[in-house]
Amino acid sequence: MIAVQQAVEAPSPLSVPSNAPEHCPGTESELAGKAAACAGCANQDVCASGQTKGPDPALPFVRERMSNVKRKILVLSGKGGVGKSTFTAQLGWAFSADDRVQTGIMDVDICGPSIPTILGIASEQVHASSSGWSPVYVQDNLGVMSVGFMLPSSKDAIMWRGPKKNGLISQFLKDVDWGELDYLLVDTPPGTSDEHLSIVQYLKESGIDGAVVITTPQEVALQDVRREIDFCRKVGIRVLGVVENMSGFVCPNCKTESQIFKPSTGGAKKMAAEMGVELLGAVPLDPRIGKSADYGVSFLDEYPDSPASIAYMDIIDRIKQILGDA
Template sequence: MVDVPPLVVARALPDQVPENAPAHCPGTESDLAGKASACAGCANQDACQSAPKGPDPDLPLIRTRMASVRCKILVLSGKGGVGKSTFTAQLAWAFASDMHTQTGVMDIDVCGPSIPTILGLKDQYIHQSAAGWTPVYVADNLACMSIEFLLPHANAAVVWRGPKKNGLIKQFLKDVDWTGGMADELGADAPKPAVDYLLVDTPPGTSDEHLAVVGCLRESGIDGAVLITTPQEVSLQDVRKEISFCRKMQVPILGVVENMAGFVCPSCHARSDIFYPSTGGARALCEELGLVFLGSVPLDPRIARSCDVGESFVDAYPDSPASEAYTHIIAQIKRLVRKTDTA
């Protein structure tokens, strides 16, 4: 088991129940935590009874830290292997192509961090200063934070339960200095936040990491979520659950991206469907549920190569149909985020 220092003691989020909790669990924030009849015989009884109650004291610290971030965007997927982290990296590079735009990427896939590799940040480590943890910089205006920067070696497994994952995500939100030292220069009354976009790359599903980041950012505000899927029905079934999660947690959905939508030959540009959209794909799903269909990105073998070597696919292969699709989708996301800012 990997133990990453320095790490604060995890504290449960409001209305959260421990893993393997019995039916009718009162929750860790309740005054009856560990004392109710439902708690009898629960393995978490002693921990819940002795845990601190009341509002989480970390939330004001997170709100203060996130005041330097203008837009916070979650990138979600219902299942793994749909290209979520790849899309997050492309979106980050696109935002950072404007040298006047400060962009941060937070990788909260605690057990399977891939963003550092995709951004070309292998074997990098973070530094700690009086302002907090300093993220690793891809460029002067593009920074990244991931648990991989804290691991003793690249093959180290993170074998953690939910509360410890929540603690790390909290620490990323309240202790990472995304401003790169600009906070003191800007001052508390600065008219423009130091960071324009913070992209949060999440693991598949709707579990601990998602609850943690949404709960911690509730007061700071989440500008929206981009959902990634592939065309086949087995993936769409899972993204429906992600949509349900967003609506239940009141997270605005910017739109849905259909990834791996057919294979495009790099030479002749002929297209073949690899994942057949038997139910109409993401477009039909968006029409059914009243969501914005952001577009489809075809498969291109060079995307995988770009991820392995840590380069921007759009910059390396601008004439690829996949690059054109990325560019169109990213432009839509920028417009939607601007509308959110002015709403």
């Protein structure tokens, strides 16, 4: 197994090393190489000289790897707990249901990697070969990469600042042997911070086909989602649309729907109209979704007749239409 401490290999002389000091000010800061935290850092002289402000040396390698990936889709939300990872997993399973479609899922939620559990591969490990790190495969045409595979224990916390997070994301993009992919789905943490900026930076030249933004109906979630959409516009990412998760509760027995998270301000439908983005659809809350995630099985396969599964498939079909893949 590749230990987390070794997960970010030694960088080139012009990049911030993986063992950057805990309070590293970052290479773009005026204090780079000059702050008290920089004392003793292997890259202190390089940072102080300003050489790190040049092009990231990883970019050509990322561009080469990504040249084999047809579509790159980010799954975003400013709010935590709205179902990004669950949606990413369902999207991956739906795409890979076609044996001809090669799909990859990259989990960059470094501090909360839940994708391995949701996909039923939490006990697997990452292996290295001459061509790079090998993804962990759920099935022949669905590969996954996550820091969750590198933890000594599922209880271990990852306490990294920006430089280390950026280094690992860089490696996921340039060192993972994804092969030829039709879709690369990127599951992100909440917010608009380090991980998001790193993905945009590294994929800028390769191109991001768009982002799917996940929310729940209540205003406390919509506020953060509006910021996420604003982030996408500021960095030039196309918003494919918004998905409203937990949109009502459907009883598995009687099929009656009731509102658990009441859309007091109009929900995702009104927010999407105000922000000028498409509402891709609404997925009702089904307790079996959580059960499927805990057991690492496909909800779409287990409960194909559920209103939630039907909503998922309608949304996924719409994403394909928008991308021109339908």
